[in-house]
Amino acid sequence: MQRRLGQGLWLSFISTPLVFIITFLIFWAFSPGHRFVDPRNLAAIAKLTPDLGVVALGIGVLMICGEFDLSIASVLPLCSFLFAQLLIAGVDPFAALALMVPVGASLGLLNGVLVTRTGLPSFIITLSMLLFWRGVLYVVSGLMPISILPYVPTNSDFAHFLTGQVGSVPAQLLWFLGIAVVLGIVLHLGRFGNWIYATGSNPDAARAMGIDTHLVKIVCYMIVGALCAFAGIMQATRLGSFTASQGIGFELKAVAAVVVGGVSLRGGVGNMLGIALGVFIIQIIDNGLILLQVPVFGVNTFIGLAVILFVIINNLANRQFAEQTT
Amino acid sequence: MEGSAQVPANDEEELFDTGSLPCVSERAAAEEAAPTNGQVLLKMVNIHKWFGRVHALRGVNFTVHRGEVVGLCGDNGAGKSTLIKVASGYHTADEGQIFFEGREVKLRSPKDARALGIETVYQEQALCPHLSIARNIFMGREPTTLLGLIDQRTMNKESMEALASMGLRLRSPHALVSALSGGQRQGVAIARAIHFKAKLVILDEPTIALSVKEVREVLDFVRHLRDQGVAVVFITHTLHHVFSVADRIVVLAHGCNLVDVRTKDTDVDELSDIIARGTLGDAVPTTQHAR
Numbered sequence: 001m002q003r004r005l006g007q008g009l010w011l012s013f014i015s016t017p018l019v020f021i022i023t024f025l026i027f028w029a030f031s032p033g034h035r036f037v038d039p040r041n042l043a044a045i046a047k048l049t050p051d052l053g054v055v056a057l058g059i060g061v062l063m064i065c066g067e068f069d070l071s072i073a074s075v076l077p078l079c080s081f082l083f084a085q086l087l088i089a090g091v092d093p094f095a096a097l098a099l100m101v102p103v104g105a106s107l108g109l110l111n112g113v114l115v116t117r118t119g120l121p122s123f124i125i126t127l128s129m130l131l132f133w134r135g136v137l138y139v140v141s142g143l144m145p146i147s148i149l150p151y152v153p154t155n156s157d158f159a160h161f162l163t164g165q166v167g168s169v170p171a172q173l174l175w176f177l178g179i180a181v182v183l184g185i186v187l188h189l190g191r192f193g194n195w196i197y198a199t200g201s202n203p204d205a206a207r208a209m210g211i212d213t214h215l216v217k218i219v220c221y222m223i224v225g226a227l228c229a230f231a232g233i234m235q236a237t238r239l240g241s242f243t244a245s246q247g248i249g250f251e252l253k254a255v256a257a258v259v260v261g262g263v264s265l266r267g268g269v270g271n272m273l274g275i276a277l278g279v280f281i282i283q284i285i286d287n288g289l290i291l292l293q294v295p296v297f298g299v300n301t302f303i304g305l306a307v308i309l310f311v312i313i314n315n316l317a318n319r320q321f322a323e324q325t326t
Numbered sequence: 327m328e329g330s331a332q333v334p335a336n337d338e339e340e341l342f343d344t345g346s347l348p349c350v351s352e353r354a355a356a357e358e359a360a361p362t363n364g365q366v367l368l369k370m371v372n373i374h375k376w377f378g379r380v381h382a383l384r385g386v387n388f389t390v391h392r393g394e395v396v397g398l399c400g401d402n403g404a405g406k407s408t409l410i411k412v413a414s415g416y417h418t419a420d421e422g423q424i425f426f427e428g429r430e431v432k433l434r435s436p437k438d439a440r441a442l443g444i445e446t447v448y449q450e451q452a453l454c455p456h457l458s459i460a461r462n463i464f465m466g467r468e469p470t471t472l473l474g475l476i477d478q479r480t481m482n483k484e485s486m487e488a489l490a491s492m493g494l495r496l497r498s499p500h501a502l503v504s505a506l507s508g509g510q511r512q513g514v515a516i517a518r519a520i521h522f523k524a525k526l527v528i529l530d531e532p533t534i535a536l537s538v539k540e541v542r543e544v545l546d547f548v549r550h551l552r553d554q555g556v557a558v559v560f561i562t563h564t565l566h567h568v569f570s571v572a573d574r575i576v577v578l579a580h581g582c583n584l585v586d587v588r589t590k591d592t593d594v595d596e597l598s599d600i601i602a603r604g605t606l607g608d609a610v611p612t613t614q615h616a617r
Contacts, residue, residue, distance in 0.1 A: 189476055190474070190476060191474075191476055193476075194457070194461055194468055195465075195466070197454065197461070198454045198457060198465050198466070200456075201454035201455055201457055202453065202454040202455065205452055205454050205462075205465070206454065206465065206466070208446075208452070209466035209467070210436070210437055210467075211465070268454065268456035268457070269456050
């Protein structure tokens with residue numbers, strides 16, 4: 001940004017992009033026949049990443065304001081299930097999407113109200129909601145997949161809208177980038193964004209300055225819920241079906257992605273560029289290791305190591321930033 | 327212990343339970359409440375506050391004049407923390423009147439107090455460590471551009487001006503508060519208060535846990551505030567700190583006024599003796615009223 005800040009600010013903003021580029025280059029260089037950069041592989045990454053990515057963008061914002069949401073892994077398939085039910089009931093897919101996003105937001109609202117009213121750790125509240133909604137989903141869906149292809153065929157307008165291509169760029173990637181830009185503007189340039197950081201950094205100070213920290217948290221939960229609905233529907237459209245296994249593991253993968261992207265578990269720290277790249281870093285490692293013929297079941301071992309390594313790098317960069325600006 | 331169990335957790339100092347004894351030194355209170363010239367800024371008359379059975383403030387009178395630095399002292403449990411929480415709208419008084427700039431006011435929330443121009447700087451909860459200086463100073467009151475986005479340029483410029491007016495030179499408005507020293511943090515919190523045109527700044531134990539050098543910085547900030555015509559209430563345990571800047575010192579004991587004296591009419595030893603004993607005895611019949 002400004003030269004007088006020295007390298008500190010530069011470093012804290014650039015550490016995640018740097019990790020991203022290095023990860024990318026490593027897999028480019030070492031995947032057999034450079035298969036990693038094969039356009040088909042890159043297109044697959046671009047289509048798959050936004051499923052988790054869209055939700056993780058919301059989780060990043062929520063974690064900056066100091067809270068967790070583990071219930072995403074159940075809210076997402078629940079919204080996907082309800083979407084399928086709406087289609088079966090004859091609702092137009094666009095209308096169903098427009099209905100489901102507010103429904104997702106209200107599930108987030110419920111989380112937010114429970115967390116702020118009870119004062120219990122959000123980890124506990126949302127863990128309970130994770131189990132609660134998963135149970136509900138399994139009972140009402142009977143664990144059976146529901147094909148939505150009769151209602152949204154792959155060549156329908158709705159399928160193009162969510163999962164088509166613009167030129168050679170998958171629509172999912174554009175949605176992901178679009179949402180990231182909007183949330184980035186809210187977070188970094190808007191007043192509400194400053195309240196999110198203040199709430200996560202020191203809620204007492206924020207309250208003393210007249211910020212309604214409960215409202216800030218509730219709105220962040222609603223953003224996460226709305227994005228869960230969107231991601232669940234986007235994924236179902238890509239798969240052509242609701243499946244009860246949608247979203248499994250997202251609750252922790254999203255945290256891993258966001259933390260790799262430089263967000264602190266204690267709140268108050270992080271930026272949107274880092275969050276967006278964090279998701280891609282996790283996905284690239286996943287994809288790249290398989291191309292390197294690491295056994296599928298061993299991939300998580302490396303992701304675990306990578307998360308620790310990247311968090312150490314981020315911490316060093318943030319400390320540099322703090323020291324250089326005084 | 328039953329009585330003290332009802333006390334809210336943040337009022338750790340009000341643990342005595344003396345029933346409803348009237349204040350002993352009605353005299354000092356009467357002197358203070360006497361009519362003064364038009365320069366009175368804040369006037370609190372006969373303030374009572376109960377926490378359950380605990381009568382924390384038993385008819386305290388407290389006056390601050392425009393541009394005056396008042397030291398508020400007293401032992402733990404004397405009621406000074408409760409008194410300033412009433413003045414900053416954090417607690418409401420159960421009885422008594424508050425006048426600000428000559429008009430009676432009701433302070434139901436910190437917002438009410440802030441709207442009048444009373445800003446309170448608490449030791450620990452003042453700032454967000456992960457946010458920049460500029461974003462801290464404008465927290466909750468961010469200026470926006472026509473597009474509804476934060477006006478970062480205005481924030482940066484005015485933050486640096488506010489800090490400079492305190493004699494505090496920091497390299498950049500982008501610096502994170504976590505990187506500042508304790509004294510600099512107090513400076514940022516105070517700069518925030520004066521930037522929003524505070525007429526009265528209440529500093530709650532501003533020098534606690536600071537190094538000698540940082541204490542000197544904070545005392546300089548207080549002088550800067552006074553030079554700009556801002557009144558300051560300076561709460562402290564450390565008489566030496568407040569003595570070098572205060573015009574007047576008010577001592578509370580057991581929820582009552584004990585002493586109200588001009589700094590130049592007394593000295594540290596005399597006052598610390600009174601605070602330690604919690605009563606006047608025969609020590610200061612001559613110096614207990616100011617103005």
